[in-house]
Amino acid sequence: MKIAIIGFGTVGQGVAELLVAKRAEIERKIGDFRVVAIADLTGSIWGDFKLEDAIEYRRKKGRLPSDRSAKEIAEEEDYDVMIEVTTTRLDESGIEYMKTALKKGASVITSNKSIAVDFQGLMRLAENNNAKLMYEATVGGVMPIIRLLNSYLALCEIIGVRGILNGTCNYILTRMEEEKLPYSQILSEAKEMGIAEANPSADVEGIDAGIKLVILANTIGIPxxxxxxxxxxxxxxxxxxxxxxxxKGYTIRLIAEASKKSLRVSPRLVPLNSPLAIKGTMNAAMIKTDTAGDIFVAGRGAGKFETATAILSDLYELVRTN
Amino acid sequence: MSELFTLIVELEDKPGQLLSVLEPIARNGGNIVGIFHQRGKKTPLNRIPVEISFTADAKKAEKILNELQKNFLIRQFGELRTAVISLLLIGHVIHTDLSDTIKRVDSSDAECVELNVTMPERDEPSTAVITITAKSKEALEMALARLREICREKGIVVVEPINDEI
Known part of the structure; x- marks a missing residue:
């Protein structure tokens, strides 16, 4: 299998490092693979190269050796699977590489939430080209919710999903709950600790959770x-x-909720004994079904190897179901 | 259309009292669905409060009430509000005209029945717990929608509970 990696930041390097470290085990499960091209905004590498050398080069020099663009790599190289792990952009530019791959009939595995911009269009494009678009890593990091909905619960009616989809918000709310400190103080500490970004507005304003909710909603058939x-x-x-x-026996959590009646991200009262009263940077989700009752999942919503694990899980699933 | 009513009547502590209050309800076409007899909870006049729920159409209910009032002390009477929700409001709840907020949420089939405001320091946002009851889930949902709209307008954050229904 020939793999192209587009995006070589934290997640892209995490994927590459796992592919190197676990090569024997991975090949036993999915067969032989080769990374034939890597590209990001700093540069690219393709052809006959060793993956570990590319990782080392990027780490030492802060870029990849060639100036050939990611767009050219995506269009011109020959690969079976594109691992698209660039950052989220809320316009069509965020999904261009994916479209290029799908049009060629190559499957795409992504952690890029930009798929929310045109989820249905991308899925149609994949289907029309006999390819697949896998996106487990886009929602809840390594928490296995997409596969749970798409596969295990495929024959259930999903009445609705409620989730904690932003670890930064959950961390801030947990500390407010435990220490009763003001929001601004916890936010600045979270920034220092690297839990919140320098510009945290996408997280704390609920936008990040909202984008993930679009993906979840579409997954359960709400366009x-x-x-x-x-x-x-x-x-x-x-x-x-x-x-x-x-x-009154409650705490407060930022809950993303999708059902036929409701599509919203908002702070909600959560009973202290509910599994959704989860603490710290964890992500969690409660799925309400017609025949299986409520199902709860939780896991780490971010992190280099956590996200890379979700990507590899999609890679395995892709091979297993082909 | 038959609706659910509830009344609290105060009865003297002597034999036959309960029967004599139930009889007019049954005779006028009310269907008794529940009796809650609080024997240990006597009033200052040494009477026992009894809560009775029944279904009847509005006309019959009125007739029942008129008849009961001739012979008994009726402390409370009303359609039973079956849907209830408590939620938090965070923001300048008082300075944004609290009574206007409540007035606009109240309707013929839903109302704010309880409100507790916690105020930290002056000019800091306060926290209110508000309880709304309604005749039906639909009426409650409509009252909630009104509250959300009003709070959006006034810059108040509404923190609703997660219920069983999504």
């Missing part, structure tokens, strides 16, 4: 677009609100 999601973030939550909520 939602980002504009359809009602979004309220966590910036106005106060420590007093936690005190009041906890007197």
């Amino acid at each position: 939602a677009k980002f504009e359809d999601i009602e979004i309220v973030g966590i910036t106005k939550i106060t420590p007093q609100a936690f005190t009041v909520a906890m007197q």
